[in-house]
Amino acid sequence: MAEKLNRRLGLPIALLIVCLILPFFLSPLWIRITTEVLMWAALAQSWNIIGGYTGYLSFGHGAFFGLGAYVTGILMVHLGWPFGIGLLASGILAALLALVIGYPTLRLRGAYFAIATWAFGEMIRQIAIILEITGGAFGMQLPSYLNLPFFYYLMLGITALTYLTTHILLERARFGLKLLAIREQEEAAEMVGVDTVSIKMEAFALSAFFPGVIGGINAYWVTYIHPDSVLGAQLTDFMVVMAFLGGIGSLWGPFLGAVLVQLVQRVLWLVWGEGTFYLVIIGGAICAVVLFIPNGLIGLMEARIFSPREALGQWRKAIKW
Amino acid sequence: MILEAIDLTKSFGGVMAINHLSLQVEKGMILGLIGPNGSGKTTFFNLVTGLYRPDGGKVIFHGKEITGLRPHRICGLGIGRTFQVPAPFGKMTVLENVMVGTFVHASTMKAARKLALEILEKVRLDDKADQLVLNVTLEDRKRLELARALATKPSLLLLDEVMSGLTPAEVKASIELIRELRTEELTLIVVEHIMDVILSLCDRIAVLDYGQKIAEDIPDRIVNNPEVIKAYLGERYRA
Numbered sequence: 001m002a003e004k005l006n007r008r009l010g011l012p013i014a015l016l017i018v019c020l021i022l023p024f025f026l027s028p029l030w031i032r033i034t035t036e037v038l039m040w041a042a043l044a045q046s047w048n049i050i051g052g053y054t055g056y057l058s059f060g061h062g063a064f065f066g067l068g069a070y071v072t073g074i075l076m077v078h079l080g081w082p083f084g085i086g087l088l089a090s091g092i093l094a095a096l097l098a099l100v101i102g103y104p105t106l107r108l109r110g111a112y113f114a115i116a117t118w119a120f121g122e123m124i125r126q127i128a129i130i131l132e133i134t135g136g137a138f139g140m141q142l143p144s145y146l147n148l149p150f151f152y153y154l155m156l157g158i159t160a161l162t163y164l165t166t167h168i169l170l171e172r173a174r175f176g177l178k179l180l181a182i183r184e185q186e187e188a189a190e191m192v193g194v195d196t197v198s199i200k201m202e203a204f205a206l207s208a209f210f211p212g213v214i215g216g217i218n219a220y221w222v223t224y225i226h227p228d229s230v231l232g233a234q235l236t237d238f239m240v241v242m243a244f245l246g247g248i249g250s251l252w253g254p255f256l257g258a259v260l261v262q263l264v265q266r267v268l269w270l271v272w273g274e275g276t277f278y279l280v281i282i283g284g285a286i287c288a289v290v291l292f293i294p295n296g297l298i299g300l301m302e303a304r305i306f307s308p309r310e311a312l313g314q315w316r317k318a319i320k321w
Numbered sequence: 322m323i324l325e326a327i328d329l330t331k332s333f334g335g336v337m338a339i340n341h342l343s344l345q346v347e348k349g350m351i352l353g354l355i356g357p358n359g360s361g362k363t364t365f366f367n368l369v370t371g372l373y374r375p376d377g378g379k380v381i382f383h384g385k386e387i388t389g390l391r392p393h394r395i396c397g398l399g400i401g402r403t404f405q406v407p408a409p410f411g412k413m414t415v416l417e418n419v420m421v422g423t424f425v426h427a428s429t430m431k432a433a434r435k436l437a438l439e440i441l442e443k444v445r446l447d448d449k450a451d452q453l454v455l456n457v458t459l460e461d462r463k464r465l466e467l468a469r470a471l472a473t474k475p476s477l478l479l480l481d482e483v484m485s486g487l488t489p490a491e492v493k494a495s496i497e498l499i500r501e502l503r504t505e506e507l508t509l510i511v512v513e514h515i516m517d518v519i520l521s522l523c524d525r526i527a528v529l530d531y532g533q534k535i536a537e538d539i540p541d542r543i544v545n546n547p548e549v550i551k552a553y554l555g556e557r558y559r560a
Contacts, residue, residue: 172430173430174424174430174433177413177417177420177421177424178421178424180410180412180413180417181410181413181418181421184409184410184411184412184413185408185409185410185411187372187408188404188408188409188410188469189410189421190372190391190392190393190396191370191372191392191393191396191402191404192396192401192421192422192425192469192470192472192473193393193396193397193422193424193425193473194393194421194424195391195393196393197391249412
């Protein structure tokens with residue numbers, strides 16, 4: 001038991017220590033890249049709370065990130081509030097918005113929930129374009145604060161908090177088992193005493209809180225936000241893709257997926273410069289994952305031995321060929 | 322009187338699934354519910370447990386009206402049920418499945434685990450506690466249904482065909498199990514098509530046909546009731 005516990009905690013602690021000392025060895029460019037990787041790791045995990053553990057595929061999750069960015073921006077620029085309070089407000093408002101959106105949509109399942117959340121994401125983007133306080137389509141300039149390590153450590157903090165929360169609430173507590181039960185058989189869960197409506201709302205709010213805060217951090221970090229950069233469809237897409245690649249419904253899957261996708265993307269960008277060719281490679285990788293390793297990279301590691309022949313066999317069976 | 326259904330009605334489109342049904346269940350008894358397919362047995366369970374809201378009528382449990390409450394509330398008040406087609410939480414272990422049920426009363430994971438293990442022992446599934454449900458047999462899934470329902474500590478348990486699809490030897494073991502469960506504190510309503518099971522378990526039997534109760538009596542008299550024979554049993558069980 002103790003050994004198992006050590007193995008479970010040893011790696012994360014080592015990882016955290018590495019992350020803490022990493023900036024001392026990295027060039028500013030790589031600190032930026034690592035900050036991005038951490039950000040995506042946290043975003044993918046946030047999506048995983050509702051998409052992976054609860055089984056409700058949210059395709060509007062980028063909206064919470066964008067909302068956070070704009071809330072922090074507006075509070076700092078227009079009201080002159082301090083950054084910290086802006087972050088807190090971003091997280092809380094994102095969670096509240098999730099409750100408002102979740103109340104009608106969490107009754108829908110499968111594709112219907114996905115479509116409803118996607119429409120909601122679009123709605124938020126349109127609102128940001130129309131409103132004056134957000135700067136409309138031109139976007140908004142925040143006060144600039146050029147301090148890379150500050151943003152790095154802040155992002156590390158929120159990422160650690162996201163994973164710690166997921167570990168405690170979803171892997172160790174009654175809450176997590178209730179979510180899994182809802183994912184596996186919602187009617188039966190309700191029938192054995194799980195208040196499915198409340199639990200789903202709580203999960204959705206939790207999964208929106210972190211993107212809200214992260215959106216706020218990102219806004220202050222990049223100093224200039226506009227609807228495409230913080231509310232674009234690719235935000236949600238990448239959260240989903242990273243979570244799936246790494247393995248949904250697991251603690252470390254989204255982390256693995258985020259590190260891989262973001263690093264590959266950045267390396268390809270360094271090699272080939274600005275372009276979208278990396279999307280082709282990532283797209284191909286996603287197809288391969290969905291076809292051959294539906295449980296993601298984590299599922300692969302848990303199965304220990306990966307046999308291409310077996311995967312091909314499973315694939316043939318799946319498409320009845 | 323632990324459960325009282327008064328004049329329940331439920332229709333789907335033009336079909337009256339439950340047609341002015343009244344039923345009373347005494348504390349501590351085992352009531353058998355029989356009838357042809359589509360006669361409304363499962364619909365009745367769904368009305369009692371809150372999965373469906375009745376079009377008319379009332380459900381009274383322990384003297385309190387529970388009509389229209391959400392299923393998790395009704396479960397918390399003490400009504401447990403199993404599903405005809407086992408509906409386990411597939412990608413979870415047997416133990417975790419039962420733990421979800423214990424959360425109604427257990428406020429810590431430790432307490433939940435302890436309680437769930439006790440129940441698994443009772444239904445003789447303790448050796449499979451750590452297996453994924455996806456990997457266990459139909460018999461074990463049926464037992465798991467039972468264990469998960471028991472985990473909520475019900476005072477009334479609705480069993481919906483927990484024995485269909487089992488081999489005769491498995492059925493015999495299940496009957497033993499249900500006999501053991503029966504106490505002063507646990508009242509049971511059993512839906513089953515296997516008449517030998519119903520006859521050997523139940524104190525009283527109610528017969529449904531087209532959503533109506535056509536008879537209710539002790540087993541010996543039910544098997545000789547001409548209306549029941551005509552609607553459901555045939556001549557085989559006549560004494």
